[in-house]
Amino acid sequence: MRACLFGSLLLLAACQGPLSTLDPGGPQARSVFVFTSAMVLVAGAAFALVIGLFAIALRRGKRVTGGDAGSVRAERRWVVWLGIAFPMSVLTVLLAATLWVGEGQFVRDDTLPTWRATASQWGWQFAPLGADGVPGATTDRLVIPAGEPVIVEIVSTDVIHSFWVPRLAGKMDAVPGKPNRHLIQADTPGTYLGQCAEYCGVGHDRMRFEVLATAPRSPAAGGQP
Numbered sequence: 001m002r003a004c005l006f007g008s009l010l011l012l013a014a015c016q017g018p019l020s021t022l023d024p025g026g027p028q029a030r031s032v033f034v035f036t037s038a039m040v041l042v043a044g045a046a047f048a049l050v051i052g053l054f055a056i057a058l059r060r061g062k063r064v065t066g067g068d069a070g071s072v073r074a075e076r077r078w079v080v081w082l083g084i085a086f087p088m089s090v091l092t093v094l095l096a097a098t099l100w101v102g103e104g105q106f107v108r109d110d111t112l113p114t115w116r117a118t119a120s121q122w123g124w125q126f127a128p129l130g131a132d133g134v135p136g137a138t139t140d141r142l143v144i145p146a147g148e149p150v151i152v153e154i155v156s157t158d159v160i161h162s163f164w165v166p167r168l169a170g171k172m173d174a175v176p177g178k179p180n181r182h183l184i185q186a187d188t189p190g191t192y193l194g195q196c197a198e199y200c201g202v203g204h205d206r207m208r209f210e211v212l213a214t215a216p217r218s219p220a221a222g223g224q225p
Contacts, residue, residue, distance in 0.1 A: 018193035021166045025192060026185040028169040035101045042090060053082070114151040115142055119161035119174040119196065122203030129153065146189040146213040152182045162198035165211050171197045186213035 017023070024030040114129040126142045127135035144150040154163045156174035163182060164171040172182040186192060196207035
């Protein structure tokens with residue numbers, strides 16, 4: 001009992017933290033969390049169903065014989081409904097949900113404030129982009145207004161990296177020669193930790209960065225965050 005209680009406390013402790021995906025701090029990360037939770041629940045329910053059916057089969061201990069037409073028909077129904085229809089229905093729903101959640105991670109409004117995130121072995125540099133696409137001063141952290149969506153244009157100068165702020169959004173690769181546009185938003189002001197999620201060499205573990213979400217801008221402020 002004590003071991004179970006201790007294990008539960010460890011699991012609960014992992015629900016929070018600067019790199020926790022179980023403590024979303026923005027709409028993009030929240031949609032990923034809800035989808036992942038739904039997948040875990042569906043997988044758990046399917047596992048329980050299979051174990052239950054297996055227990056029933058062991059308890060009955062009956063074998064289907066070639067001359068037992070009723071048993072053959074029952075077996076076919078089990079195969080069709082639970083072996084084909086059930087998993088196909090679940091997979092169809094999961095595929096539709098995956099497409100819906102994935103589409104929500106992409107940019108739909110090019111007028112949003114934009115920052116360029118440049119990855120290289122082994123660090124990140126950030127610069128706000130003006131309306132003409134010209135980058136401003138480079139900093140070592142991403143600054144965004146809380147409560148407002150921001151586009152992050154992700155690029156790489158060498159190998160493939162991956163931009164990931166677990167509490168704010170899903171992962172997006174930084175591919176040499178191919179800028180990827182990512183949507184990110186923080187609900188409240190604060191500092192959010194990000195990291196490279198694609199192994200990129202011996203310095204990969206040091207490729208972390210900060211996202212600073214500032215207080216919402218006043219209507220008269222305008223411009224980049």
